[in-house]
Every structure is written in structure tokens, then in C-alpha cells.
Amino acid sequence: MPSKALIQKVSSLSHKKFRDELGLFVAEGDKLVEELINSSFLVQHLFVTQSSALKDYNHPGKELVDEKDMKRLSRLKTPSPSLAIVKIPDQKLNTEALKHQLSIVLDGIQDPGNLGTIIRLADWFGINTVICSTDTVDCYNPKVVQATMGAITRVSIHYYSLTELLPALPHDIPIYGTFLNGSNIYSTTLSPYGMLVMGNEGNGISKEVETLIQHRLHIPPFVRNEKGSESLNAAIATAICCSEFRRR
């Protein structure tokens, strides 16, 4: 049976403050937890119930718990059969490597589901690096972790002040951003590498970051009058941009 202190620790990890202090985050669900165990991430504790596919897993931090205890540990309405406490990795950003790859830069994404979905689609499109502004939602927020569907083990995620990082990058890395005015992404020549900056859900790219963007892109809507939707969901816009960069 997990101690009261451990249950409190898991509970505290739903807050960024305690994740930062303890350097830990929580993941739930057999598929996600298995991906974490098989990745370079360090799983410190692994709680499994009898119904978990991981219950016979040979893991030093494993503890078999009953469903009542799992209910105490879990933050989900319907608890999963497994829950892991995982160490937040210490990932270094290699700015030289950015020269040869396409990377996603997020300027103030607020919705955990959007961030998780963007990490998942980055993985699908073979994008290894996602750089987030310091006001972007924390990628170790449980809702983000769940929405990545395991992609968080394969995409390295970094938090920086974008106004400090972007000017410090090697100068031959092109910086793209999407705006309401910009060149039509479908007909613009796109580099196979560079930084693709996507903005906040409501306000787009911030004024400060906008001045650092070299190539303004625009996803044209397909409406015949002004009555259509004004914008796309942030994750959807990111997907369309990545699809355009990658299909060429």
C-alpha cells in the first residue's frame, strides 16, 4: 500500500511548482507508462493494479496496488491500471544541430491539449525539437503528458525566452512564422530546415517575437465571404504547416 506521503507527493505533482521543485512528473495508462519505461526517461515509481498489462513487469520501483489505492493516486476520473512517477529529463539544446532540421517554436500556447497534440504531431513529422516560450503551458502538466500519447519520450522540449534565444541562433537558420497576413504557405518555397514559430491560441505571435521572424507565412482560408471561421485551432494550424514543410 502506498504511504500517505507518497500519495501526497503524487497529488502535489499536478502543480508546476512542485514538479519543478521535485524534478518529477506523473504519467498514467499502460501504453504511455510502457513507452516511458522503454525510453531514456527514468521511472522512479511504478504503481500497477491487477488489471494492468504491466503487472508482471520487472521494474525496481514497481508496487502492486489495489483499485482503491489507485483511485487515491490517480488524477483521472477513471483511474488507469498503471501510474508512474518519472524524472524530468535534463535535455540540452544543441543549437548547431538546429541548422539541419525543422523545429517547432511555440509562443505562448496555453491549452494543455494543444501542446500535447503538437508534440504528438511533431513526432509524426519527424521533428525532434520543440522550443517553448517561458509562458507556454508546462509540458509535464499531466494533461499535456497524456495528450502526447508517448511522443514526449521522443521529442525533446525546451523552455526559453524566445526574444533571447532566436537572435542567438546561428544566422543561417531561417525563422518562419504564421500570421493573418503573409505569403500563401501552399505556394511559398519552404526550406527543409529552420524554425517554425506558432503563436498563442487567441493572440497569435507576440509583438516582440514578430520582429524576429524572417519569413511570414499565411494559411489561406477557403471561404467565399467574410462569414467563415476567423482562425484555426493552434494545433491544427501547426499540423497544416508541418504537412506543407514535409511534403516537398
Added chain:
Amino acid sequence: MPSKALIQKVSSLSHKKFRDELGLFVAEGDKLVEELINSSFLVQHLFVTQSSALKDYNHPGKELVDEKDMKRLSRLKTPSPSLAIVKIPDQKLNTEALKHQLSIVLDGIQDPGNLGTIIRLADWFGINTVICSTDTVDCYNPKVVQATMGAITRVSIHYYSLTELLPALPHDIPIYGTFLNGSNIYSTTLSPYGMLVMGNEGNGISKEVETLIQHRLHIPPFVRNEKGSESLNAAIATAICCSEFRRR
């Protein structure tokens, strides 16, 4: 002050059973509610607090309520300043018109956020018709309505048994579907009109519907090994497909 019966009515509308019985649904938030008022939808009741941008709106069903009452009415953790009870429209599917347009067909989408996001992106891409299988989540579910960001007023949504509807369509309408095996969507010739079938989040397109699909499409991943994400989120995959149909 809204009567207890009215509060119960609003509460009951979070269940599909009662939405079907009463022919009503609920929408919250100034922007969404204003779009509904200005659309062909019939707003039966309009509750606004002092802080609502719609508080001076001239509407026969308007009632000014205090924040305590709004909290009773609202299904949101943070209640919006406005809430509307709206009549579910009686939309007829014009199968002849489908010959000249691109339409989205959803086979068993379960997540309300996904359906709402798909309706929103349909609107963005100028797609007027979304046809859902009967086991797709209800589009008047409050979470779907919110996620459409108003696009629900511009996209007409229909529920059908796909195995009955698709064979009954005019034979010159091409039916596309996405699969794990199929032609690369980036290099396949796509018709500017037709039906684009997207499958369930976990299982894709059902066996019964699969046999009705004439053109199998595939969104190729961009990973160099087998360790990447296995799939894209359903709304993301729909966006990439629509983007491909529309850019040509």
C-alpha cells in the same frame, strides 16, 4: 431570476436523451452566443449577466441574471457571462448538392473536442456538410458546441447510418478514406469534390464502411525508424487531408 424548472431544463440538456426529447441545446460565451443569435438558429432563451457584452441586446428571450444564478445555469467551471438555449435545427441533406462539393464523413468519432475541432476546420476550409455515423458523438453536446467556436452555425451536420447512406449517394461522387495502407495523399490526384471519410480515434474506419470506399488514401509519416508515433489525432489527420484537397 430563472425558475427552478428552467435551471433543471438547462441542466438536463447536458444529456443527449433530453436534447433529443426537447429539441434544444445549450451554448455559452458571448462570442458563440452572438454568432448563434445572428445565424439561422433560433435562440429560445438568452441569459446574460451585467458583465456580458450582450446585456443590452434586444432579444425577446433575454433575461438578466446575477452571477450566482449564472453559476447555477452553467456547466462550466468558470461560468461565461452569457448562456443560450437554442433550438436544434432541422437540416435536410441535399444529396444532389454533394456532387459539387467536398464533404467530410465521420465514422465513429468519440471525443467531443475532436468533433468540435473538425467542424471548425470544415468551416475554415469552406466545407458545408459534415455527415456523422450514428455512433459519432452528438454535435449538440456542450463540449462539441464550444469547440466549434461558432462554426456550428455555418456547417450543416447530419447523422446517418453510413452503410445505408453511402451506397445511396449519386454514383459519380467519389468516396475517399484514410487508412494505414493507401496511396500517398501528397502525390495522389484528388477530386475537388467528393466524400472524405475519417475513422474513429482508436480503430479508424470500420470494416463495414471500408468496403464502400473507392479511393484509399494514406498520410505518410516522416520517421526514419519504427519508433515514431503510430498515428495522428483524428482532427489533425482530417486537417491534413482537407489541406491537401484544398490546396490544389
